[in-house]
Amino acid sequence: MPIKKICCIGAGYVGGPTCSVMALKCPDITVTVVDKSRERIAQWNSEKLPIYEPGLDAVVRECRGRNLFFSTDIETAIREAELIFISVNTPTKTFGMGKGRAADLKYVEGAARMIASVAAGDKIVVEKSTVPVRAAESVLKILRANNKPGVSYQILSNPEFLAEGTAIDDLLNADRVLIGGEDTPEGQAAIHELSWVYEHWIPRSRIVTMNTWSSELSKLAANAFLAQRISSINSLSAVCEATGADVSEVAKAVGLDSRIGSKFLQASVGFGGSCFQKDILNLVYICECLNLPEVAAYWQQVIDMNEYQKSRFSEKVIESLFNTVTGKQIALLGFAFKKNTGDTRESPAIHVAKTLLDEGARLHIYDPKVDSSQIMHDLTHPMMTDQPENVKNSIEIHSDPYSATSGVHAIVLCTEWDEFTNLDYGKIYEGMMKPAYVFDGRKILDHKKLIKIGFHVQTIGKRLQRPLVNRLWGSPNQV
Numbered sequence: 204m205p206i207k208k209i210c211c212i213g214a215g216y217v218g219g220p221t222c223s224v225m226a227l228k229c230p231d232i233t234v235t236v237v238d239k240s241r242e243r244i245a246q247w248n249s250e251k252l253p254i255y256e257p258g259l260d261a262v263v264r265e266c267r268g269r270n271l272f273f274s275t276d277i278e279t280a281i282r283e284a285e286l287i288f289i290s291v292n293t294p295t296k297t298f299g300m301g302k303g304r305a306a307d308l309k310y311v312e313g314a315a316r317m318i319a320s321v322a323a324g325d326k327i328v329v330e331k332s333t334v335p336v337r338a339a340e341s342v343l344k345i346l347r348a349n350n351k352p353g354v355s356y357q358i359l360s361n362p363e364f365l366a367e368g369t370a371i372d373d374l375l376n377a378d379r380v381l382i383g384g385e386d387t388p389e390g391q392a393a394i395h396e397l398s399w400v401y402e403h404w405i406p407r408s409r410i411v412t413m414n415t416w417s418s419e420l421s422k423l424a425a426n427a428f429l430a431q432r433i434s435s436i437n438s439l440s441a442v443c444e445a446t447g448a449d450v451s452e453v454a455k456a457v458g459l460d461s462r463i464g465s466k467f468l469q470a471s472v473g474f475g476g477s478c479f480q481k482d483i484l485n486l487v488y489i490c491e492c493l494n495l496p497e498v499a500a501y502w503q504q505v506i507d508m509n510e511y512q513k514s515r516f517s518e519k520v521i522e523s524l525f526n527t528v529t530g531k532q533i534a535l536l537g538f539a540f541k542k543n544t545g546d547t548r549e550s551p552a553i554h555v556a557k558t559l560l561d562e563g564a565r566l567h568i569y570d571p572k573v574d575s576s577q578i579m580h581d582l583t584h585p586m587m588t589d590q591p592e593n594v595k596n597s598i599e600i601h602s603d604p605y606s607a608t609s610g611v612h613a614i615v616l617c618t619e620w621d622e623f624t625n626l627d628y629g630k631i632y633e634g635m636m637k638p639a640y641v642f643d644g645r646k647i648l649d650h651k652k653l654i655k656i657g658f659h660v661q662t663i664g665k666r667l668q669r670p671l672v673n674r675l676w677g678s679p680n681q682v
C-alpha cells in the first residue's frame with residue numbers, strides 16, 4: 204500500500220523544512236506537521252514563519268492548505284498517518300546521569316508514548332531526530348509494550364543531514380538519504396515504503412539503506428567529522444598567529460589535496476549551532492558507557508578546541524583594547540551562529556558577548572535576522588548570568604549596523620553575514636572612538652582596506668598588525 208498520509212511530530216528547524224519539501228515533491232501525499240507548541244504552529248500558519256531559511260517561504264506558500272498542514276491536533280494526525288516522523292528536539296541533558304553530555308531523549312520518548320496511546324492499524328515510525336545508537340530499540344520497546352490488537356509497528360532510522368541556512372537546497376538535492384531498518388521482510392518492506400517517498404525527487408542511487416544502528420551512528424559520525432575539520436583548522440589558526448603563517452593560505456594548500464577537499468576549512472571564532480556540540484558530547488558519552496575512554500577523549504578534544512578558540516578570540520579583543528573593556532562601547536555584528544539563519548543556539552557570539560559583559564563592556568548588537576527578544580533571552584538566561592538586570596542595562600540592540608557602530612571603541616564581527624562585507628567602513632570609522640578597532644571573527648572583511656582607512660584590525664589565523672598595546676608598552680609576551 205503506497206503511503207497516502209504522513210505525520211511529522213516536531214515543527215522545528217528540521218520538521219518544518221523537511222516536510223515542506225516533502226509536500227512540494229509528493230503532491231499525492233498529505234503531510235501534516237504537528238507540534239505541542241501552539242505558538243509555533245500559529246507561526247507556521249501565518250505570514251511570518253517561525254524560522255528564517257532562504258527559499259522556505261515560497262515552498263510553504265505553494266503547499267500549505269493543499270497537501271501541507273500545520274496543526275496542534277497531534278492525536279488525529281498520528282491516527283490517520285501510515286508513516287510518522289519523530290522530529291523532536293534531542294538536547295544535551297542538563298541534570299542527572301550523563302548531565303552535560305548524554306542526549307536527553309525525553310521528547311522522543313514522549314512522542315513514542317503518544318503514538319502508542321493513539322495508534323490504530325499498522326504504522327511506520329521514522330526516527331528523524333538525531334539520537335544515540337540503539338535509541339530505536341527504546342522507541343520500539345515503548346511501542347510494543349503498549350501494543351493494541353490490530354496494531355503493528357516498524358521503526359526506521361532516517362537521520363537528517365540538512366544544514367540551516369541552506370536547508371531547502373540540501374533537501375532538494377540531498378547528497379544522500381540514509382534509511383536504516385530491521386533485516387526482516389517487514390523491516391525491508393518499511394524501508395521500501397520510505398524510500399518510495401524520497402524517490403519522488405531523490406535519485407535511487409542516492410538512497411542508502413543499512414541496518415538501524417549503522418544509520419543512527421552515521422549521523423553522529425558525520426557531525427563529528429565536520430566539527431573535527433573546523434577544530435583542526437582552528438587549532439592551526441593559533442599556530443599561524445604565532446608564526447606569521449596565514450591560515451587561509453594553509454587551508455587552500457591543504458584543501459587542494461583531492462583526498463582532503465576544500466570544504467569546512469574556514470578558520471573562525473568557532474562553530475556553533477544546535478547540533479555539533481550536542482552530537483559530539485553524545486558520542487563521547489556513548490564511548491564512555493561502552494568503556495572506550497581513549498575514543499571518548501579523542502572526540503572530546505574537538506569540543507575543547509572549539510571552547511579554546513572562542514576564548515582565545517574574546518581574550519584577543521580584551522588584550523588589544525589595553526587589557527580592559529570596562530565601560531567601553533563595543534559593537535557586536537552578528538548574533539546568529541552562522542549566516543542565513545536566525546538560529547542562535549550555541550552561537551559563538553553568545554560566548555564572546557558574555558566574556559565582554561563579564562569584563563564590564565557595554566554592547567551594541569546588530570543581527571539582520573535575530574529578534575531582539577531572542578538576543579535578550581540568550582544573554583540574560585540563568586545559565587549565563589545571575590544578574591539579568593545588569594546585563595539588560597549593558598546591552599543595546601540595534602536595527603541597523605550604522606547605529607550599532609556609532610560612537611563605539613571597537614567592532615567585533617561574529618557572524619559571516621554577506622551584508623557586513625558591503626558596509627561603508629569609511630563612514631563607520633568617522634563615527635567611532637579612536638583608536639578604532641575591528642576584530643573579524645569570520646575572516647570575511649577586506650583587511651587591507653580597513654587598515655588603509657585607519658582601523659586597527661585583528662582577525663583569526665593571520666597577523667595583520669602588531670597589537671597597539673605591544674607597540675606602546677613593548678610587552679615581552681607578544682611577538
Ligand code: NAI
Nearest residue numbers: 213214215216217238239291292293310313314332333363
Ligand atoms: P527544534 O527545537 O527546532 O524543534 C523541535 C520541536 O519539537 C519543537 O517545536 C518542540 O515543541 C517539538 N516537540 C517536542 N516534543 C514534542 C512532542 N512530544 N509532541 C509534539 N511536539 C514536540 O529542533 P530541531 O532543530 O528541528 O531538531 C530536531 C532534531 O533534528 C534534533 O534531534 C536535532 O539534533 C536534529 N537535527 C537538527 C538539525 C538542525 O540543523 N537544526 C539538522 C539535522 C538534524
